[in-house]
Amino acid sequence: MLFNSYAFLFLFLPLTLLVFHGLRSRGWLGGSVASLTLASIAFYAYWRPPDTLILLGSVLFNFTIARMLVQPGENRSRVLLALGIAVNLGVLCYFKYFNFLATNLAAAGNIEYIARTIVMPIGISFFTFTQIAYLVDCRRNRTSEPNLVNYALFVTIFPHLIAGPIIHHAQMRPQFVAIARQAIDPEYIKMGMLIFVIGLAKKVLFADNLVVGADAVFNAADHGASLGSAAAWIGMVSYTLQIYFDFSGYSDMAIGLALLFGLRLPVNFDSPYKSRSIIEFWRRWHITLSAWLRDYLYIPLGGNRHGELARLRNIFVTMLLGGLWHGAGWTFVIWGALHGAYIVVNHALHIGKDRSALPEPRHTAAIKQAATLLLVMIAWVFFRAKTVPGALLLLQSLVPATAAPAQTPEGLGLVLAFWILAGSAVVLLAPNTQQLVRYSDRLAEPLILPQGPAWTALFAARPALPATPAVAIACGLLFAIAFAQLWRPQIFIYFNF
Amino acid sequence: MPAITLRRFLRLFAVSALAGVAAMVALPHDKFLRYQALNDGSAPTAYWIYERIHDDATPIDVAFIGTSRTGMSVHSRRLEDELQRRGVTAKAVNLYLVKTGVNLQYVVARELLEARTIKLLVVEIDEREDRKPHPDFIYLADTSDILAAPLLVNLNYLSDIARLPGRQAGLFIETQMRRSGLQAPGAFPPPYEGPNLDHGQFLTTLDGVKHDRRVVHTEAQMAALRAAEDAAITPPLLPASMSDVEFRLSRYYMVRILDIAAAHGVRVVFLYTPRYGGPNQPQPYLQYAARADLINPWSQLQDYRLWSDVTHVNWDGAQRLTDYVAQALADRTELR
Numbered sequence: 001m002l003f004n005s006y007a008f009l010f011l012f013l014p015l016t017l018l019v020f021h022g023l024r025s026r027g028w029l030g031g032s033v034a035s036l037t038l039a040s041i042a043f044y045a046y047w048r049p050p051d052t053l054i055l056l057g058s059v060l061f062n063f064t065i066a067r068m069l070v071q072p073g074e075n076r077s078r079v080l081l082a083l084g085i086a087v088n089l090g091v092l093c094y095f096k097y098f099n100f101l102a103t104n105l106a107a108a109g110n111i112e113y114i115a116r117t118i119v120m121p122i123g124i125s126f127f128t129f130t131q132i133a134y135l136v137d138c139r140r141n142r143t144s145e146p147n148l149v150n151y152a153l154f155v156t157i158f159p160h161l162i163a164g165p166i167i168h169h170a171q172m173r174p175q176f177v178a179i180a181r182q183a184i185d186p187e188y189i190k191m192g193m194l195i196f197v198i199g200l201a202k203k204v205l206f207a208d209n210l211v212v213g214a215d216a217v218f219n220a221a222d223h224g225a226s227l228g229s230a231a232a233w234i235g236m237v238s239y240t241l242q243i244y245f246d247f248s249g250y251s252d253m254a255i256g257l258a259l260l261f262g263l264r265l266p267v268n269f270d271s272p273y274k275s276r277s278i279i280e281f282w283r284r285w286h287i288t289l290s291a292w293l294r295d296y297l298y299i300p301l302g303g304n305r306h307g308e309l310a311r312l313r314n315i316f317v318t319m320l321l322g323g324l325w326h327g328a329g330w331t332f333v334i335w336g337a338l339h340g341a342y343i344v345v346n347h348a349l350h351i352g353k354d355r356s357a358l359p360e361p362r363h364t365a366a367i368k369q370a371a372t373l374l375l376v377m378i379a380w381v382f383f384r385a386k387t388v389p390g391a392l393l394l395l396q397s398l399v400p401a402t403a404a405p406a407q408t409p410e411g412l413g414l415v416l417a418f419w420i421l422a423g424s425a426v427v428l429l430a431p432n433t434q435q436l437v438r439y440s441d442r443l444a445e446p447l448i449l450p451q452g453p454a455w456t457a458l459f460a461a462r463p464a465l466p467a468t469p470a471v472a473i474a475c476g477l478l479f480a481i482a483f484a485q486l487w488r489p490q491i492f493i494y495f496n497f
Numbered sequence: 498m499p500a501i502t503l504r505r506f507l508r509l510f511a512v513s514a515l516a517g518v519a520a521m522v523a524l525p526h527d528k529f530l531r532y533q534a535l536n537d538g539s540a541p542t543a544y545w546i547y548e549r550i551h552d553d554a555t556p557i558d559v560a561f562i563g564t565s566r567t568g569m570s571v572h573s574r575r576l577e578d579e580l581q582r583r584g585v586t587a588k589a590v591n592l593y594l595v596k597t598g599v600n601l602q603y604v605v606a607r608e609l610l611e612a613r614t615i616k617l618l619v620v621e622i623d624e625r626e627d628r629k630p631h632p633d634f635i636y637l638a639d640t641s642d643i644l645a646a647p648l649l650v651n652l653n654y655l656s657d658i659a660r661l662p663g664r665q666a667g668l669f670i671e672t673q674m675r676r677s678g679l680q681a682p683g684a685f686p687p688p689y690e691g692p693n694l695d696h697g698q699f700l701t702t703l704d705g706v707k708h709d710r711r712v713v714h715t716e717a718q719m720a721a722l723r724a725a726e727d728a729a730i731t732p733p734l735l736p737a738s739m740s741d742v743e744f745r746l747s748r749y750y751m752v753r754i755l756d757i758a759a760a761h762g763v764r765v766v767f768l769y770t771p772r773y774g775g776p777n778q779p780q781p782y783l784q785y786a787a788r789a790d791l792i793n794p795w796s797q798l799q800d801y802r803l804w805s806d807v808t809h810v811n812w813d814g815a816q817r818l819t820d821y822v823a824q825a826l827a828d829r830t831e832l833r
Binding site for chain 2: 006010186189190193414415468469472473474475476477479480481483484485486487488
C-alpha cells in the first residue's frame with residue numbers, strides 16, 4: 001500500500017488511527033500498541049500476502065537468536081551472532097542477488113544460464129538491515145527486547161517498514177514503553193500531520209512531475225537513442241531532483257505518520273544538495289543508512305584503526321557494498337564505487353590540513369557546493385540508468401561537442417521546466433522539513449526545538465509552525481493540492497531496494 | 498499568532514482541505530482538451546469524436562455508439578456507399594470507444610445530441626450486460642455527471658470522485674497554458690482524420706502499432722479462443738430477480754440514452770454485435786424492446802472465417818455486417 005494511495009489515506013490510515021487512539025481513550029494503552037503491530041502486518045500483507053510469511057519468519061528467527069544472544073557465554077554468542085547475520089544475509093542474497101550472481105558467474109564460465117523468477121519481498125533490504133543491527137546491538141549489550149509483540153512492532157511498524165528510515169531498537173524501545181504507559185502529546189499529532197503533508201507534497205507534486213523528464217531521457221539513453229546535450233542535462237537534473245523529492249518525501253511521510261502514533265523516527269535528510277563536499281553529502285543524504293554502514297560495516301572492517309591507507313580502503317569497500325545494497329546490477333556497483341572514490345579523494349585532500357580554519361569566502365563555498373552537486377549528479381546517472389552503456393551514453397551527451405544531433409524526447413516541455421526550476425529553488429534555497437517545523441528526532445530534546453539562530457532568516461522570526469491557525473489552513477490547502485495529484489500514484493523509488 | 502488546540506487544528510485543516518478540493522473541482526476548462534486527454538493507444542477515438550461533433554460541419558445523419566465491437570463492425574464510409582446504392586443519401590459516423598461501460602456511451606450520446614441534429618442513433622447491445630462502469634468515464638464525463646452518478650453498485654464512484662479535483666486542476670492549467678500559447682509541442686494527438694474514422698484492412702492505433710484485420714483463424718483456433726473467453730466470463734452473481742441491482746448501472750445509463758434521444762426527437766435503434774458463437778438474440782434487449790427496434794445480424798456472422806477474435810469481426814466480417822446494417826437502415830423511414 002503506497003502512502004500516496006487512496007486506499008492508504010482514506011481507509012487504512014484513518015482506521016488504524018481510530019483503533020489505536022480509540023483503545024487509548026478507553027485506557028487500553030497496551031492494546032493500542034498491539035493494534036499498531038497488527039495494522040503494520042496487515043499493511044505489509046497488502047502488497048503480496050505470501051511475503052508476510054517471510055517477514056514474520058524473519059522476525060521470529062531474529063527474536064529467538066537475540067534472546068539467546070543476551071544469555072551469558074562469549075563464544076556461544078559469537079557463533080549465534082554469526083549465524084544470525086549469515087541467515088539474514090543469506091535470505092537477502094537469495095531474493096536480491098541470486099540471479100545477478102548466477103548470471104555473472106555463468107557468463108564468466110561461458111555457461112548458459114536462464115534467470116529464475118524470484119520475486120523479491122518488498123522492503124527486505126530494510127528489515128534485514130534493521131534486524132542485523134539489532135542482533136549486533138544485543139551482543140554488545142546495548143539493547144534487548146523480551147516481548148515478541150514489541151519486537152514485531154519495532155521491525156514492522158508500517159511508517160518505516162518498506163523504505164526506512166532505518167531505526168535502532170535502543171532508540172525505539174523507550175518510545176514503545178512510553179506510548180504503552182502514558183498519553184500522547186497533542187503536539188505530536190499536529191506536527192505529524194504537517195510533516196506528512198509536506199512529504200506527500202514533495203512526492204506527488206515534485207517527484208511525480210519530475211519523473212517525466214528523467215524517464216524520457218534515461219529510457220532513450222538505455223535504448224541507445226542519440227541525445228542532445230540539453231536533453232541529457234535535463235534528464236540528469238530531473239532525476240537528481242526526483243530522487244531527492246521522492247525519498248525525502250517518503251522519509252517525511254514516515255516521520256509524520258510515526259508522530260501520529262506518538263513515535264519519533266530519525267531524520268533521514270538534511271538538505272543534502274547544499275553540501276560542500278562529498279563527505280558532507282553523506283552526512284546529509286540517507287542519514288540512517290550512512291550511519292548503519294558506518295557502525296555495522298565500516299567500523300567492523302577496521303574503520304580508521306589501522307592507519308590512513310586502511311581507512312581509505314575501508315571507506316571505499318563500505319561505499320561499494322552500499323552501492324550493491326541498492327540493487328543487484330553493475331550500475332549500482334559503479335555508483336557505489338564512484339562515491340567511494342569521491343570520499344577517498346575528499347579525505348585524502350584533507351589529510352594533514354587544519355579543519356578549524358576561518359570560514360570560507362562565499363564564492364569558494366559556492367564553487368565547492370556546485371562541484372559537489374555535479375559529482376553527485378554524475379553518480380546518479382549510473383544509479384538511474386538500467387544499463388552501463390546507457391549511463392555512459394548520457395554522460396557523453398552532456399558535453400555539447402560530443403552530443404549527437406537528436407530529437408528531444410517527449411515530455412521535456414515547459415511544465416517540466418517549471419518543476420525543475422521550482423525543485424531547484426526548494427533544494428538549494430529553502431529550509432528543509434525539519435527546519436521548517438523544528439522537528440527534533442533526539443528523544444532528550446523537546447519535540448519542537450525552540451527558536452534558535454540556526455534557522456534560516458526566512459523563518460527565523462516566526463513562531464513554531466504547527467501552532468498557528470494559518471499553518472493549519474496552509475496544511476489543509478497543501479493537502480488538497482497534493483490530493484489532486486493522487487490519481488496516478490507512482491511507486492517510491494526506494495521501494496525497489 | 499496564538500497556538501491552537503489539536504481539535505481546532507484538525508477542524509481548520511479539514512475545512513481548508515475541503516475548500517481547496519471544492520475550488521479545484523469548480524475550475525473551468527476547455528472541453529476539447531478533456532477529450533484530447535484520452536489519447537492513449539488503447540482508446541484511439543476520443544479526440545476525433547469531439548472534433549467530429551463540434552468542429553466538422555459535415556452533417557451527421559446516423560451515428561453509431563458503442564464499444565470496439567461496433568468500431569470493428571461498422572465501416573461508416575462503406576455504409577454511406579451502400580445506403581447510396583439503395584437510394585438513401587446519409588452521412589454516418591462511428592463514435593465508438595474501446596472498453597465496455599454504458600456510462601461512457603451515454604456521455605458520447607449526450608455530447609452528440611446536444612450539439613448536432615441527427616436522424617438516427619444506433620446503439621450497440623451485446624449478449625451480456627456490463628456490471629462495471631467504463632474505466633475512462635472520469636476522462637470524458639462532465640463534473641456534474643461524475644458527482645451525480647449512481648452510487649449503488651458503481652464500483653468506480655469513489656475513485657472517480659477522488660480523481661475529479663486532479664482532472665479539473667490539470668485541465669485548467671492546460672487550458673490556461675494553451676490560451677497563453679505555452680502548450681508544449683507534441684502534446685496533441687494526430688491531426689483530425691476527417692468526417693469518417695474507419696478501420697479497413699488495417700487498424701493503426703495511436704501507439705503506432707498496425708494491426709492486420711484480414712487475419713483468418715481456423716475453426717479449431719476460434720473454438721479455443723471461444724473456450725478461453727467463456728472461461729473468463731463471470732456469470733450473474735445475484736439471482737435473476739435481483740438483476741436490476743447487479744446490472745443497475747448499465748440499465749440506468751441505457752435508459753438515459755433512450756430518454757435523451759427521445760427528448761431530442763431522435764429515434765434509437767439497437768445493433769446487436771454478437772460474440773463468436775454467441776446467442777441468436779441479445780437477452781438484454783428485451784427490456785428495451787418497447788422503446789427501440791433491433792438490428793440483428795447474428796445470422797450473417799456464423800462463419801468462423803469472419804472473426805479476428807471472439808468479440809471482433811475481421812475485415813470480411815465488417816464488410817458483411819456493414820452491408821447488412823445498410824440494408825436494415827435503408828428499409829427504415831428515418832433516413833429517407
